[in-house]
Amino acid sequence: MEVLDFYADWCGPCQMMKPVVEEFKEAHPEVKVRAVNIDEEEELAAEYRVSSIPCLVVLKDGKEVNRSVGVMPLKKLEKLAEV
């Protein structure tokens, strides 16, 4: 299980997600969370067709199983990641 967290420094809602993602990482150390700065990793953002951020993509065995765009509280992120 892996979560890709597409963000950018200039994106306000992404700043809002930062503490939520931190809390998630602490509560679920078994899930790999990878922060992807879309300015630095344009290709990855394009590969996953990210059209709006913050965008969280949940991968299982490397395959996308879920995604969500926009801010959300911890409990919704947990639901998204099915943990």
Place this chain on the structure above:
Amino acid sequence: MKKYDVVIVGAGMAGLTAAIYVARAGKSVLVLEGTMHGGQIINTIKIQNWPGDFEVSGADLMNKIYHQANNLGAEVEYEEVVKISENRGDGGFVVETNENEYACRAVILATGTEPRRLSEKQAADAGSRPISYCATCDGALYKGKPVVVVGSGNTAKHEMKYLEGICSKVHHIHHDDPIPADAEAVFVAIGRVPNTKVLKDFVELDKDGYVVAGEDCKTSRSGVFVAGDCRTKSARQLVTAAGDGAIAAGAVVEYLK
């Protein structure tokens, strides 16, 4: 059913300020939020008109206020309110969400506003192309690509200026024009509308959907108060939302006496 003195609908500046005041007055308070605490201002990276801070981001400011409300005993649940009605029998109210029902003695509505959505015709025209309501959030995803901005107000002009620094071409159209064929994304800035759909048969709304109330924040229904951008008012600013929160909380505490 869990019971509170006050249920506040919305965890933006108005709702969280009201929660701070109500909690400090010793009343039990639940704040219900459909998406994420913080409200509209979290889209702003640099706030320069919040007294006391030369510059602060919306996210930092709202997270501080959220923790402050929390520390004072206000509870926050992330559930979407779908209906509010009078509780026959005890004179209070029942607030229904997508997950639970809560009973309370008084309600503060602080539901804010949301971007006006693209018309059905234009949305159909846009097809599978991404639609964004925030150029500063999503603009950089269209570096060197043609995009279009829909809208004729100040926000639309501001978004265009921002996108012109990033995109290869920024088309500008009005709310009833066709979407240009080459635009790879559609940025919408056609104003905001109040989040008051579920309140339609509960309190008086004006023709645009704002909750009718004066500076005393009292709605058409006794025991129901309104704060922030969803109220009929002349200035919709962060400080006036906070001001409304304090006024509505004061009125609630008085009502509960």
